[in-house]
Amino acid sequence: xxxxxxxxxxxxxxxxxxxxxxxxxxxxxxxxxxxxxxxxxxxxxxxxxxxxxxxxxxxxxxxxxxxxxxxxxxxxxxxxxxxxxxxxxxxxxxxxxxxxxxxxxxxxxxxxxxxxxxxxxxxxxxxxxxxxxxxxxxxxxxxxxxxxxxxxxxxxxxxxxxxxxxxxxxxxxxxxxxxxxxxxxxxxxxxxxxxxxxxxxxxxxxxxxxxxxxxxxxxxxxxxxxxxxxxxxxxxxxxxxxxxxxxxxxxxx
Amino acid sequence: xxxxxxxxxxxxxxxxxxxxxxxxxxxxxxxxxxxxxxxxxxxxxxxxxxxxxxxxxxxxxxxxxxxxxxxxxxxxxxxxxxxxxxxxxxxxxxxxxxxxxxxxxxxxxxxxxxxxxxxxxxxxxxxxxxxxxxxxxxxxxxxxxxxxxxxxxxxxxxxxxxxxxxxxxxxxxxxxxxxxxxxxxxxxxxxxxxxxxxxxxxxxxxxxxxxxxxxxxxxxxxxxxxxxxxxxxxxxxxxxxxxxxxxxxxxxxxxxxxxxxxxxxxxxxxxxxxxx
Amino acid sequence: xxxxxxxxxxxxxxxxxxxxxxxxxxxxxxxxxxxxxxxxxxxxxxxxxxxxxxxxxxxxxxxxxxxxxxxxxxxxxxxxxxxxxxxxxxxxxxxxxxxxxxxxxxxxxxxxxxxxxxxxxxxxxxxxxxxxxxxxxxxxxxxxxxxxxxxxxxxxxxxxxxxxxxxxxxxxxxxxxxxxxxxxxxxxxxxxxxxxxxxxxxxxxxxxxxxxxxxxxxxxxxxxxxxxxxxxxxxxxxxxxxxxxxxxxx
Numbered sequence: 001x002x003x004x005x006x007x008x009x010x011x012x013x014x015x016x017x018x019x020x021x022x023x024x025x026x027x028x029x030x031x032x033x034x035x036x037x038x039x040x041x042x043x044x045x046x047x048x049x050x051x052x053x054x055x056x057x058x059x060x061x062x063x064x065x066x067x068x069x070x071x072x073x074x075x076x077x078x079x080x081x082x083x084x085x086x087x088x089x090x091x092x093x094x095x096x097x098x099x100x101x102x103x104x105x106x107x108x109x110x111x112x113x114x115x116x117x118x119x120x121x122x123x124x125x126x127x128x129x130x131x132x133x134x135x136x137x138x139x140x141x142x143x144x145x146x147x148x149x150x151x152x153x154x155x156x157x158x159x160x161x162x163x164x165x166x167x168x169x170x171x172x173x174x175x176x177x178x179x180x181x182x183x184x185x186x187x188x189x190x191x192x193x194x195x196x197x198x199x200x201x202x203x204x205x206x207x208x209x210x211x212x213x214x215x216x217x218x219x220x221x222x223x224x225x226x227x228x229x230x231x232x233x234x235x236x237x238x239x240x241x242x243x244x245x246x247x248x249x250x251x252x253x
Numbered sequence: 254x255x256x257x258x259x260x261x262x263x264x265x266x267x268x269x270x271x272x273x274x275x276x277x278x279x280x281x282x283x284x285x286x287x288x289x290x291x292x293x294x295x296x297x298x299x300x301x302x303x304x305x306x307x308x309x310x311x312x313x314x315x316x317x318x319x320x321x322x323x324x325x326x327x328x329x330x331x332x333x334x335x336x337x338x339x340x341x342x343x344x345x346x347x348x349x350x351x352x353x354x355x356x357x358x359x360x361x362x363x364x365x366x367x368x369x370x371x372x373x374x375x376x377x378x379x380x381x382x383x384x385x386x387x388x389x390x391x392x393x394x395x396x397x398x399x400x401x402x403x404x405x406x407x408x409x410x411x412x413x414x415x416x417x418x419x420x421x422x423x424x425x426x427x428x429x430x431x432x433x434x435x436x437x438x439x440x441x442x443x444x445x446x447x448x449x450x451x452x453x454x455x456x457x458x459x460x461x462x463x464x465x466x467x468x469x470x471x472x473x474x475x476x477x478x479x480x481x482x483x484x485x486x487x488x489x490x491x492x493x494x495x496x497x498x499x500x501x502x503x504x505x506x507x508x509x510x511x512x513x514x515x516x517x518x519x520x521x522x523x524x525x526x527x528x529x
Numbered sequence: 530x531x532x533x534x535x536x537x538x539x540x541x542x543x544x545x546x547x548x549x550x551x552x553x554x555x556x557x558x559x560x561x562x563x564x565x566x567x568x569x570x571x572x573x574x575x576x577x578x579x580x581x582x583x584x585x586x587x588x589x590x591x592x593x594x595x596x597x598x599x600x601x602x603x604x605x606x607x608x609x610x611x612x613x614x615x616x617x618x619x620x621x622x623x624x625x626x627x628x629x630x631x632x633x634x635x636x637x638x639x640x641x642x643x644x645x646x647x648x649x650x651x652x653x654x655x656x657x658x659x660x661x662x663x664x665x666x667x668x669x670x671x672x673x674x675x676x677x678x679x680x681x682x683x684x685x686x687x688x689x690x691x692x693x694x695x696x697x698x699x700x701x702x703x704x705x706x707x708x709x710x711x712x713x714x715x716x717x718x719x720x721x722x723x724x725x726x727x728x729x730x731x732x733x734x735x736x737x738x739x740x741x742x743x744x745x746x747x748x749x750x751x752x753x754x755x756x757x758x759x760x761x762x763x764x765x766x767x768x769x770x771x772x773x774x775x776x777x778x779x
Contacts, residue, residue, distance in 0.1 A: 052682055088688045099683035101776050111692045112697070117688040147779040165687065299645065303729075304742030311739040313540050315547055337646065340729045340739065346632065352637030354644045437742040464745035 002062055003028050003090075003169045003200050004049065008070065009058035018044045019055070020224045020227040025134045026169060026217075031210035033232075036221035037247055042204045045221070046155055046173050047145040048092045049202070051084065062090045063168060089118070092162030098154045100146040107142045107155050108132070110164045116163060125164070132160040136190060152183035159190055170194070188214075208251050212236045220244045294481035294492075296335045299325045300355030303340035304435040304458045307519045308361035320361050320521060323512045324377075328499045334441060344408055344434070350486050357492070358484040361454060365479035366417065373488050374497050376480035377527040380409045381455040385462070385470040387443060394449060395474060401449035404439050407432040409451040414477045423476075435528030436461070444468065459519045480526065504528045538743060541740055548733035549756055554641045555722045555732060556760075560657035560715065567665025573613035574670055579605050613666075620640050620663035626724050629656040633728050661718060666709045673702035705775040712768040717759050733757070 004026040011019040026032050031253045034042045047053040047058065048118040055076040060068040067087045078084065100109050110129045114120045136156040142162050146154055149236065155175060162170055172191065177185035188210050194201065195214050205211050211218060211232065218235040220228045220243075228241045239245045268418040300460060301309035301321060309319040317338040329336040341349045341358075342403065349355045350371075363380065364373045384403075386392045386454045392401065415424045431448065440461055442448045453461075457476065462469055485493045503509040504527055513522050551754040581604045620628065635653035676699050684694040723734035737753035 050686055052685065085688060088686070091686075093686040095679060095683065097677075097679055099677075101680065101681035101683070101698055103705070113687040113689075116693065116697075145778045162686075303739040306743055310743040311544070311736065312743070313544065315544050315736075340731065340735070342727055342729050345634070345727070348630075348634045348637075352634055352644045354646065368546065435738065435742060437738070437745065440745065443745055461745055522695070 001028070002026065002061070004202070005031075005059065006045075006049060007059040007061075007063040008074065009045070009048060009060070010056045011041075011048060012056055018198070018224050021228060022058075022221075022224075024093060024219060024226070024229075026200060026202060027096065028168075028200055030200055031215040031217040032202045032217045032240065033218060034202065034204045034219045034221060035206070035208065035211055035247075036048075036227075038041070040221040041224040042221045045171060046093075046171055050069050050171055051088065052093075053215065055219075056222050062087050072221075073132065089165065090168045091171060092165055092167035092169075092176050093171045093173065093211060094155070095176050096164055098151075098158045100154055100161070100179070101156055103144050104145075105142070106138065106144050106146070108147070109146070109157060110161045113161065114164050114166075114214060126235070129164055132163055135193070136160050137186075145206060147206050150183065152178045152186045155179065155187050156190060169200040169202065172201065172205070174204055174206065176205070177208060208248065220247065255438050294332075296339040297325070297329050297332070298338050298339050298354070298356045300339050300346060300357065301348050301360035301361040302343045302435070303428065304437055304459060305343075305360055307516055307521070308458060309338075309340075313463040316328075320512070321361065322517050323349045323515070324500070324503075324509070325359055327503055327508060327512065328496055331499050331502065332495065337444070339456065343406065344435075347510060349486070353438070356485070357496070361456060361481050362484045363413075363479050364482040364484070366413050367484070370487065371484035372447065372487055372493050373485070374483040374493055374500065375527060377500070378456070378481035378521070378524050380410075380481050381475035381478045382414045382452055383455050383475050385440075385443070385451045385453055385458050385469050386449065386472065388468055388470050390449070390470075392472070394472060395423055395476065396426075398450055400428050403427045403444060403452055404431040404433050404449045405440045405452040406436055406439070407434060409454075409474070410479055411454060414479065415452055417477075420476065438467070440465065456519055456521065456524065458504060470515075473518040485512050494495060500527065537744070537746075537748065538752065541752050544736060544740060545733055545749070545752055545756055548731065548736035548753075551732040552719075552722045552725075552734075552760070555657060555730075556719060557613060558654055559657040559718060561721075562654065563661035563665055566658060567684075568669055570613060570617065570662050570666035571669035571673065573609050574666055575673070577607060579607045585703055587705075602686070610693050611768070615664060617663045620660050625660050625721060626727050627657070628660055629653065629724060629727055630661075630712035632656040648762065649728055649730055652755040653728055653730045657718070657721070657725075661714065665711070665715055668707050671710075672707040673699060675706055676702050694734060699765070705778075708768065708772045710754065712765070712772075714766055715768060716761050717776060720757060721765055723757070758773065 002025045004024075006025070007023050009019050009022040010017070022045060025115065034045065036042050048055045051148065055068060057070060057074045057076050058068070058244075059066065059070050060076070065083070066079060066085055067084060068078045071077050079087070094247050102113065107126075107129060110121075110132065113120055114125045114128075118125075133142060136152060137250075138156055138160070140147070140159075141149060146157070149157065159175075175191070176187050179187065184207070188207065191201070191203065192214050193229070203211070203215065213232075215232055218229060218232050219226055220235060220239070220241075222243050228235055228239060228244045228249060235244065236248065239248060299322070301317070301319075303311050303317055304321075307319055308321045309317060312318050317340065322338060326332075326336050339349075339355050342354065346358055350358060358371075361378070361380070365370075367373075382393075384395065384398065388394055392398060403415075405415065415419060415430060433442070435498055436451070436453060436457055437492055439448070439451045439453070451458075454469075460473055462471065483493075483496060500509070509525075509527065513525050516522070591598050611766050629652065633644070633649065634646075637644055678700070680698055681694060684698045693768065722732055725732045726735040726738065729735055733753055733756060737749045740749040741747060
């Protein structure tokens, strides 16, 4: 079964068509990278997939459950609140700006959502959180507050926070863009480790080399449409479309 | 959005309920107010200016006393009412009386010139309006006040006397006629040299001269003579008659004069006129 | 010239102490009522509820013509926000002293209601609480609107409901940000309690004026001033401690 399916997604901001008939699917264990110039709609696509934006038209399906379903005219009709609440449990999102809760300690950032929203037992959640922190190399930061951490550490906490909810699929919205160049490596390593554990992921990124190394499917978007997609080798090393070539050419210089 | 709406409604309701608290106790008050039920009157609320000694003032113990309050207390004792002493802001005395938060104004309240606005008892004090100046001032008569700054209490009988036609010429000769909320501030102003003279009821003037020593003196010739009475809400003759009846009893058995005797320091014995 | 009689000062202190109790009562109850009420007002002020919005079509979103603009204004009309805006404008735009008079005498002059004695204190509380709620509402609003949108989004993706997001994520952060402006208001409130004298509620300033009249002296007013100063000194100290206690994060 597909973990995520998006069919014929359309999205407009006023008169500006940001997404035009986008379809994609993500299977279990798959790592999909979405690349493209800024304004290409890749972030909007991610926000539609995580229900932060509503699509104007199309389907949004998680594990066979419809979050939104196109009616006869293609207009996206969203499910009721209760179903959406359940569907939300399937995915996690790592933001460009981390968006940690500044008034919570690292531990509370990670443990409150599973306890409060996931209604899971406290001691179990805490135990798992410690394992996650160790994996992120932050065991000594349990009681620290976000402002006491570097950007890279904050981003690792936010990945741990997302993982603590045990999502079936994890989205990354340009996870290294807000970091100093010397800190991006630590985040990319964490994502690579997750890929090695067959975590299903969709990554919006500017890091071409990383996208090629970590993903097994690459989507190149421009002007709100998918221009080209396929295996990393094909898309990055021998693109077929002119726009893909132009975009990648700019990166290689 | 529904949540905000619900919250807003809750807010609106809580405001209404708060406001309702005031109204909630109202029927009980109505019973006290309506003449038909006045036989059941248990309280008697007098409104007075607590900054108006010797008629009404705050004692060191924090209670309210004064000539008028002593009289009211005796009336209540005889009638079996509980006396409630409600200090009021003199500027809002009409609102207090009309809204029913007080039953009468009993506080050196001049009836002269106000006869049509209130239902009054018989006058019980002859009061003069006098001018007070600094002891070393060169002002000797009212004529010397030309070009001077004169101050009096807002909405007071002294003010109405100065604004009456009889005194129009005199008032016009002042540099300005200022109004002030209470006489204590007026005396502070006079002492500080901000003002040149105060137009004030003689009883208050004598109290101030008594307390402040020889810094001040009164001009010999009074501005006008007028009378104090108890002011009830227009048309409330029933309550007026009850109070008057008891006052007359007190005069007949000498209690009235006993109370007056406590205030001879302020020459009240020379001023009372009830039954004279 | 200025001889101060200390036994007189002690007497004044004792009486003003009682008045201070009344002032503290007004102060505490006003805060107790106005702070939550202010939050409700802030919600109303931020309400985006527009009952005619559903009539709005795509084309009217960027109107060019005057008619189009009027139509857009009508369709986008937010009644709750509008009412609350007016409410706040009146309460901030008129003197508190006048508002107290209106609250106390209003029921009689508007509805002919006779006022019970206990209403004097209730009127003081309503007047102060509603007035301060308007000020607090604007402080809350500025605090809430200063929280980055990312906080809402992070909470939404984690599955927090709207009320959970507000209670657990937004409110605590807002509370920290608004401590300095709230301190200003609270200190102003201490001094504003003296306005209760217009309704002759026997708080400290009313009593100070009465003693001043009885003693024929300005001293009680100075002593009252010292009391207010001490009161505010304590308030400022407490607020500083609260600010420090919230400084565990940035």
